[in-house]
Amino acid sequence: MESYIASFSKSRSLLILLLLQWNCITNFGSHAQGQLIPEDEVQTLKTVSAKLNNGYWSISRMSCSDGGQSFNKTFADKIFSRVICDCSFNHSTVCHVTNILMKGLNLSGVLPAEFGNLTHLRELDLTQNYISGSIPTSFAKLPLVNLSLLDNRISGQVPDEIGQIATLESFLIDGNSFSGKIPDFIGNWTNLGRLNIQGTSMEGPIPSTISLLTNLTELRISDLGGPSMGFPNLQDLKILQLLILRNCLITGTIPDYIGDMTSLKTLDLSFNMLTGGIPNTIGNLPLLVNLFLTNNSLGGAVQSWVVNSKQHFDVSYNNFTESSPTSCQQSNVNLASSLSSTESNSVPWCLKKDLPCPMKAKYYSLFINCGGSNMSYEGNEYEEDSSPLGPSTFHSSSSNKWAYSSTGTYMFYDKANFIASNTFNLNVTGPEYYQTARLAPSSLKYYGLCLRRGTYRVQLHFAEIMFSDDQTYSSIGRRIFDVSIQVNENTSFHC
Numbered sequence: 001m002e003s004y005i006a007s008f009s010k011s012r013s014l015l016i017l018l019l020l021q022w023n024c025i026t027n028f029g030s031h032a033q034g035q036l037i038p039e040d041e042v043q044t045l046k047t048v049s050a051k052l053n054n055g056y057w058s059i060s061r062m063s064c065s066d067g068g069q070s071f072n073k074t075f076a077d078k079i080f081s082r083v084i085c086d087c088s089f090n091h092s093t094v095c096h097v098t099n100i101l102m103k104g105l106n107l108s109g110v111l112p113a114e115f116g117n118l119t120h121l122r123e124l125d126l127t128q129n130y131i132s133g134s135i136p137t138s139f140a141k142l143p144l145v146n147l148s149l150l151d152n153r154i155s156g157q158v159p160d161e162i163g164q165i166a167t168l169e170s171f172l173i174d175g176n177s178f179s180g181k182i183p184d185f186i187g188n189w190t191n192l193g194r195l196n197i198q199g200t201s202m203e204g205p206i207p208s209t210i211s212l213l214t215n216l217t218e219l220r221i222s223d224l225g226g227p228s229m230g231f232p233n234l235q236d237l238k239i240l241q242l243l244i245l246r247n248c249l250i251t252g253t254i255p256d257y258i259g260d261m262t263s264l265k266t267l268d269l270s271f272n273m274l275t276g277g278i279p280n281t282i283g284n285l286p287l288l289v290n291l292f293l294t295n296n297s298l299g300g301a302v303q304s305w306v307v308n309s310k311q312h313f314d315v316s317y318n319n320f321t322e323s324s325p326t327s328c329q330q331s332n333v334n335l336a337s338s339l340s341s342t343e344s345n346s347v348p349w350c351l352k353k354d355l356p357c358p359m360k361a362k363y364y365s366l367f368i369n370c371g372g373s374n375m376s377y378e379g380n381e382y383e384e385d386s387s388p389l390g391p392s393t394f395h396s397s398s399s400n401k402w403a404y405s406s407t408g409t410y411m412f413y414d415k416a417n418f419i420a421s422n423t424f425n426l427n428v429t430g431p432e433y434y435q436t437a438r439l440a441p442s443s444l445k446y447y448g449l450c451l452r453r454g455t456y457r458v459q460l461h462f463a464e465i466m467f468s469d470d471q472t473y474s475s476i477g478r479r480i481f482d483v484s485i486q487v488n489e490n491t492s493f494h495c
Contacts, residue, residue, distance in 0.1 A: 037064055129152050134154065139162060184207045195221075205229035220242065251275070291313040308330070334393055337355055361453070390406045421436055
């Protein structure tokens, strides 16, 4: 009897243990199976994916609870698909997509209005794709915090409805082909930290409502069309770290309050119509590493804090009346052609307008292999142009026959190269000089120096070695050739 009781007791314990194990398995399984995306949201994701020709997603109701297998793919640092879900709804049984990041994947098609049906979407980042169309008004229904459409083929006007998204903290639309003016409603985005509107074909003026965006740390606007305008009121934007207002048709003087932006690291006001002097308050900015004021009409003296700076400063092509340097390149400071007209022999030639010849003209030919090494072709010797310098540089060749001036820095990519090669192995035939080029983010000017009187034939050789020959992000770009050849009364050119 005792043996039977003991045996029964062991069997009962085993049965209870098995029941407990089964209960744990079924509870875990039901919990995982219960974290589902609603069916209508699944259908929306499938529609969006199809319209963007997206072959990277495998969508089902379980896609938020499979450890990222359905959505997440990484190919390189800036080429990836990533989807984030919030599965805390209905006692952790329902998931909603909150973040969609698909960067550098060469997605195509028209920007889907169906994104507006993802009612919990807080971030949409479609940077560097091949997407066309316009910004759908349905985006106004979303609680978006971050919206990035950088470097696509988006066009049309930014719709008024987008101004209703009061939650926005980042709005990035650089490198597209928008139309119309920068809208006044940007002043509604008082939580905005980043506003990027560079190279969009939009028109100014910059609206006065920008003064309300006091949380901005990054403001980038460039290449505006339309009428000229005074300097926008940015006095209350005191926490800016990056301020770019390049080629925005801005007139008047640089305001002293720029010196109150003590977090400022980059200030780019180049290619405007600014007058007056450089405010000394800017010299007190403790974190400033990039100052680009090239191609304005600034006057007065070039201050010692500019000339002696070890940072990347560029004040070339202005109308300053006084300058103490003995060369155009002081450390990292570019001063080329920065003085108004002067006949003084004590002023270095490279500081004067149009870089007049400092000696008797003696050259009658000039051949440069831009971005490449010395080479010979058809009896002509092409000079090397392989200097790695770029952000604020005036470089005169060792032969003193030519020089170049380069302006601009690549944002957030300090190691970017200023020399280009045939990255995509494009089928470029011909001489070696078609395989390399010199790059500049903002401006690049070459000078032939001290050419003798006479008639010259100018040949400029171009080949596409940067943009791929296909319908991908790498093919997006606009080649704008603005070739200006300056001559004096003793020289003529045939092109």
